[in-house]
Amino acid sequence: MAGSMNKVIIIGRVGQDPKVSYTSSGQAVANFSVATDEGYRDRQTGQKVERTEWHRVVAWRQQAEFVNNYIGKGRLVLVEGKLQTRKWQGQDGQDRYTTEIVADNIQGLDRNPEGQQPGQQQGGYQQQGGYQQNNNYQQSRPQNGNYRQQNNQPPQPEDEDLGPAFPSEASGMDDVPF
Amino acid sequence: MAGSMNKVIIIGRVGQDPKVSYTSSGQAVANFSVATDEGYRDRQTGQKVERTEWHRVVAWRQQAEFVNNYIGKGRLVLVEGKLQTRKWQGQDGQDRYTTEIVADNIQGLDRNPEGQQPGQQQGGYQQQGGYQQNNNYQQSRPQNGNYRQQNNQPPQPEDEDLGPAFPSEASGMDDVPF
Amino acid sequence: MAGSMNKVIIIGRVGQDPKVSYTSSGQAVANFSVATDEGYRDRQTGQKVERTEWHRVVAWRQQAEFVNNYIGKGRLVLVEGKLQTRKWQGQDGQDRYTTEIVADNIQGLDRNPEGQQPGQQQGGYQQQGGYQQNNNYQQSRPQNGNYRQQNNQPPQPEDEDLGPAFPSEASGMDDVPF
Amino acid sequence: MAGSMNKVIIIGRVGQDPKVSYTSSGQAVANFSVATDEGYRDRQTGQKVERTEWHRVVAWRQQAEFVNNYIGKGRLVLVEGKLQTRKWQGQDGQDRYTTEIVADNIQGLDRNPEGQQPGQQQGGYQQQGGYQQNNNYQQSRPQNGNYRQQNNQPPQPEDEDLGPAFPSEASGMDDVPF
DNA sequence: TTTT
């Protein structure tokens, strides 16, 4: 613990609306991806090249609620956190590893595209609504516990606080890590 | 490129002596892992728990030479860099992803255990010797280009600058990501 | 140099249009201030309090030119750099110290309020025009060398690369450091 | 508060034993300075030059107690915190400004020179003893409240949480800011 | 998958 630091700071665009779910103990957890861009000059051609790097972000509890309410696809965000590599089992039974940024500070840097004010809860019947696409999240997907039973691939860590559900590899992603 | 940041700062212990190799174009590349520790209090038991996180680090050119000469197993190091996720093919032909810290600043924070001075090159016949375990690296392992032919799993990226050789999965690691 | 780090990262709003000048050797230097906000809960009253912190930023050469062209009052900016404390002589002959962030990375995080494109130079006769308020900077203020003679308070460091002109204390600022 | 970041990370050597005191409400506060080194190549001569930068650090409460117990002159430390500029009145009645790093994370990176274990309190009659030079701190210096009356230069901020006592300019420091 |  002493003589140790694990710190990440990224600024970039959110790729898709965050997925927000709740553990069986009621902890909110949000997952989303952020793209950072880097311009560099190719050593061979001398051409300027733009390169995009994608980062998986996980937020828990209050941070997850904030994400649920204010962060959506396309927003410019600041994420500060730490690196964490999770192990999970592929469908072939082999171990896989996924590195994520566990956020402890998330901020929107551009204007909220839906005009919501930070700290202001959306009205209406929905409890954790915010960005519309998240509203039906729990309906369009089985309960967290059930999800694990129905599709134990990729699995949840035994300790619910160790990590959120990993996006299914069956969901059609092929050329990107997440 | 604007409105973008991708920054990582870690301080921790080097797990094994770095692997240093050279691309076919003569670029030095070093790979090593760093452990960071985090103490936290378990929410269930209230007990203090120590948790270790492992980080893969890649260094190129001058940084790789520095690593080769001065960084060895057990050293406390500062690594500053950016996150990069590489795609490679598993033996089963499936895509895998590995996230690494591409270092642009590496420093030893404790005293050099072999008494070498930074900036001071080891004498003798060996060219990039430093930490002894690295000396025979190129002998104990096939040439970079051959390596890829003999064992195309995991493969090198086509662009040699995109990533170093990935540690073989056949090398007996089972429970750790690298 | 080893075992050393001096790193600052701030995100905030630019307080006034940057002052850009040129040293006698032709080096561009930009000075501006950035406000960061911090919300905290007062320990006595339990009330939420907003607190603003002002940071002096100095940028040199290419960074200064970028500032001159794209950064103006009110913009949300990211500044990455290092801390540096400069010594200068007050009118009373006593030593004063000013701490600044010497920037090595400056980015605008909101939309450029004047519609300029990064990397795109403004047309017209003016050489380093950009934000209009900077255009006449060198006219509204004496030459760098003269400035020091006319008003040796606060003075320029002898080495022109050590620091830019310090804002005059006679300029009406009273409750803020700059 | 949103769209704002104020972050500093330094690694360097502690210049003198920290000064630890207590506010009238019993809050511990520690003040010390840290040197960071930077090597660069002089643009005129082409010579390598080493430059030392000094940073004032302030720590409160638990961090101050940790400093009191484990941090002394010469130690290599990591300090993470935020920048804060305090205003105070010089003996001439003029405003002065001092920029400090308000620490929220302090770690010793080398071995504790007095063999103390972190978390282990020194035995004996002294309450917050640790580094010996701090033991008599409260005796060698008047009470915080009295100190301000006897020597209102430089003064304490009215709100005790805004900042610790500033080192007297009469104390013989001439060429360094603190 | 984002965005300029």
Next chain:
DNA sequence: TTTT
């Protein structure tokens, strides 16, 4: 795989 590190280290305290």
